Amino acid sequence: MTVELLQVIKPTGEYVEEIEPDISKDELRRLYRLMVLLRNLDIRGLQLQRQGRIGFFIGSLGQEACQIGSAYALKPQDWAFPAYREIGAALLRGATLKEVMNQYFANAEDLQKGRQLTNLYGLKSINFVTGSAPIATQIPHAVGTALAAKIRGDPVVTLVYFGDGATSENDFHTGMNFAGVFKTPTVFFCQNNHWAISVPVERQTSAETIAVKAKAYGFEGVRVDGNDVLAIYRTVKEAVEKARKGGGPTLIEAVTYRMGPHSSSDDPTRYRTKEELEEWQRRDPITRFRKYLEKKRIWSESDEKKAQDDANHEIDEAIAHAEKIPRPALETLFTDVYSDMPWHLEEQLRELQEEKGRKEE
Amino acid sequence: MTVLNIVQAVNHTLRDEMKRNDKIVLLGEDVGVNGGVFRATEGLFQEFGPNRVIDTPLAESGIIGVSIGMALYGLKPVPEIQFLDFIYPGFDQIQSELAKFRYRSGGQFTVPVVIRTPYGGGIRGSHYHSQSTEAFFVHTPGLKVVIPATPYDTKGLLTAALRDPDPVMFLEPKKIYRTVRGDVPDDDYMVPIGKANVARDGEDVTVFAYGAMLHVAMEAVELAAAKGINVEVVDLRTLLPFDIDTILSSVKKTGRVVIVHEACKTCGFGAEIAAQIAERALLQLKAPIVRVAGFDVPFPYVLEDEYMPNANRVLNAIEKVHNF
Numbered sequence: 001m002t003v004e005l006l007q008v009i010k011p012t013g014e015y016v017e018e019i020e021p022d023i024s025k026d027e028l029r030r031l032y033r034l035m036v037l038l039r040n041l042d043i044r045g046l047q048l049q050r051q052g053r054i055g056f057f058i059g060s061l062g063q064e065a066c067q068i069g070s071a072y073a074l075k076p077q078d079w080a081f082p083a084y085r086e087i088g089a090a091l092l093r094g095a096t097l098k099e100v101m102n103q104y105f106a107n108a109e110d111l112q113k114g115r116q117l118t119n120l121y122g123l124k125s126i127n128f129v130t131g132s133a134p135i136a137t138q139i140p141h142a143v144g145t146a147l148a149a150k151i152r153g154d155p156v157v158t159l160v161y162f163g164d165g166a167t168s169e170n171d172f173h174t175g176m177n178f179a180g181v182f183k184t185p186t187v188f189f190c191q192n193n194h195w196a197i198s199v200p201v202e203r204q205t206s207a208e209t210i211a212v213k214a215k216a217y218g219f220e221g222v223r224v225d226g227n228d229v230l231a232i233y234r235t236v237k238e239a240v241e242k243a244r245k246g247g248g249p250t251l252i253e254a255v256t257y258r259m260g261p262h263s264s265s266d267d268p269t270r271y272r273t274k275e276e277l278e279e280w281q282r283r284d285p286i287t288r289f290r291k292y293l294e295k296k297r298i299w300s301e302s303d304e305k306k307a308q309d310d311a312n313h314e315i316d317e318a319i320a321h322a323e324k325i326p327r328p329a330l331e332t333l334f335t336d337v338y339s340d341m342p343w344h345l346e347e348q349l350r351e352l353q354e355e356k357g358r359k360e361e
Numbered sequence: 362m363t364v365l366n367i368v369q370a371v372n373h374t375l376r377d378e379m380k381r382n383d384k385i386v387l388l389g390e391d392v393g394v395n396g397g398v399f400r401a402t403e404g405l406f407q408e409f410g411p412n413r414v415i416d417t418p419l420a421e422s423g424i425i426g427v428s429i430g431m432a433l434y435g436l437k438p439v440p441e442i443q444f445l446d447f448i449y450p451g452f453d454q455i456q457s458e459l460a461k462f463r464y465r466s467g468g469q470f471t472v473p474v475v476i477r478t479p480y481g482g483g484i485r486g487s488h489y490h491s492q493s494t495e496a497f498f499v500h501t502p503g504l505k506v507v508i509p510a511t512p513y514d515t516k517g518l519l520t521a522a523l524r525d526p527d528p529v530m531f532l533e534p535k536k537i538y539r540t541v542r543g544d545v546p547d548d549d550y551m552v553p554i555g556k557a558n559v560a561r562d563g564e565d566v567t568v569f570a571y572g573a574m575l576h577v578a579m580e581a582v583e584l585a586a587a588k589g590i591n592v593e594v595v596d597l598r599t600l601l602p603f604d605i606d607t608i609l610s611s612v613k614k615t616g617r618v619v620i621v622h623e624a625c626k627t628c629g630f631g632a633e634i635a636a637q638i639a640e641r642a643l644l645q646l647k648a649p650i651v652r653v654a655g656f657d658v659p660f661p662y663v664l665e666d667e668y669m670p671n672a673n674r675v676l677n678a679i680e681k682v683h684n685f
Binding site: 079110111112113115116120122123124129130132134137139140141142143144145146147148149151152156158170171174175177178181335336337338339342343344 | 386412417418420422423425426427428429430431432433434435436438450453454457458461462463464465466467468469470471502503505526527555602605
């Protein structure tokens with residue numbers, strides 16, 4: 001059983017007009033600029049970690065089209081359930097770079113109060129649910145939120161991000177199964193980036209594709225070129241509209257590549273070849289989108305320079321701000337465990353404060 | 362006032378709260394048409410319909426994970442896990458997700474799910490329908506852990522759990538689901554989470570117990586009374602956050618402590634109580650603390666009666682601390 005791979009933009013920048021989505025010139029330019037921002041943010045994020053200015057970094061180099069194309073297909077009332085390479089989706093949905101950088105520095109202005117590793121980001125105001133490091137656990141959550149919306153009769157769709165490695169986990173199976181049984185308005189968006197740290201996708205499944213797995217749960221699975229932002233947008237939009245109309249879930253396999261390390265603690269040269277990386281660098285999603293914009297004559301060399309400069313300037317400003325902000329207050333170690341602090345946490349906080357006080361004397 | 366047993370008290374409380382709060386949704390294996398294998402949700406599917414009482418696929422991580430997603434959206438899910446012994450596929454969801462959402466999101470996202478699950482031995486259920494592994498959940502910051510021992514407390518504590526802003530593990534002592542009956546007010550009331558109950562006043566020895574073991578302790582206490590030992594019994598009711606004030610005031614009064622639970626002994630909840638007393642009231646003790654607990658073995662089948670703490674074992678412990 002073969003599932004076709006949808007492509008709108010060819011690596012040369014040429015495109016298939018019949019399936020080209022209807023997006024205004026200004027919006028296309030905005031999406032491209034966001035991808036450039038994301039690329040630069042990734043490069044700078046890893047540098048910050050290497051310089052010892054932030055503790056850890058996990059990036060999405062090469063997966064920019066996946067995030068931007070998918071998140072652009074959602075409406076504000078929809079919910080996104082990220083794994084940990086989707087900060088671009090958060091930016092598209094309205095998170096500011098300043099907020100994101102506060103999270104990178106885990107400072108006192110970070111809404112998550114410095115409690116999560118870089119890019120395990122969540123923001124309630126944009127229905128972007130804070131993620132966790134265990135793999136695939138967010139999948140049943142997305143199904144539950146979709147089921148709740150369906151029960152309440154609200155036109156809300158949930159989209160859940162995960163990688164090829166996650167498809168081996170119990171919660172992938174369980175989430176897909178619940179979604180199929182209850183026909184929930186859920187879009188399962190798998191970024192097949194070929195590597196779960198050092199383990200290749202061939203070690204996750206012997207199925208011909210990941211998309212084909214949807215069949216067993218009673219719904220449709222589709223494949224899309226994960227380095228083609230327009231193909232992703234088109235595919236996700238169709239799935240979202242179908243879900244909103246009561247047509248149930250869809251599994252989307254976006255075939256992409258993690259061009260960077262798994263995280264700042266990983267060295268990919270230990271397990272994959274330079275040739276493989278170079279082959280995927282030639283399919284870079286940003287280069288491809290730029291060629292498309294140039295073919296349509298809506299992007300110029302000066303636009304490019306400005307986009308790069310603006311991105312770097314914005315990142316510089318966000319870093320300069322975030323780095324000045326102190327650590328979260330001591331009591332945040334104990335707040336938000338419960339709605340109200342129980343006696344034993346109050347006692348432990350007091351003990352810690354006294355201990356700190358003694359040291360400072 | 363109505364005389365109810367514990368499982369009826371669960372059923373009545375769910376019904377009353379579901380009438381008051383249309384965000385409450387029950388879900389789990391066999392909870393719908395069948396009314397639950399213990400009949401805790403009997404009649405609720407028929408009364409509230411398939412959007413409020415949902416029969417799910419047989420997958421505990423899905424039941425709990427989907428409940429978390431529903432709670433994120435603002436509903437009040439009350440999943441039933443058929444036996445505590447079967448909760449482990451969902452343990453990752455409880456441990457990594459349910460307990461940590463509020464904290465890791467800086468209070469932005471909350472998931473006040475109430476997980477109901479029958480626990481405990483004494484029903485000839487062998488390994489997998491009998492265990493008392495409450496300590497796993499007490500060892501998880503972010504959860505509240507509640508275990509009622511009477512129909513009155515079942516209603517009061519479950520009502521409190523259903524109105525609580527935090528996730529609650531509501532462990533129901535299945536051995537005494539039907540054997541313990543008592544008056545339950547028809548009116549709305551809550552028993553506060555975090556408050557123990559002095560089930561019997563006494564001066565000589567304190568016995569701490571919870572769930573089905575409360576009744577074993579009470580039986581032992583009557584035997585002790587016949588021997589002239591006047592025992593105080595504290596029903597802990599909430600294990601997290603536990604009621605340190607009631608524990609300490611009883612220890613200060615009697616100076617002699619027995620802790621009873623059916624969970625295995627090593628790292629069981631009794632260890633925490635003993636450690637708290639040692640840290641805070643060591644000099645009030647007149648005798649070493651004695652724990653009466655399940656043995657450190659997988660839950661048995663034929664030798665179940667030997668495994669379970671009984672009135673005799675508790676009586677021996679009472680005499681031991683009394684005569685020290």
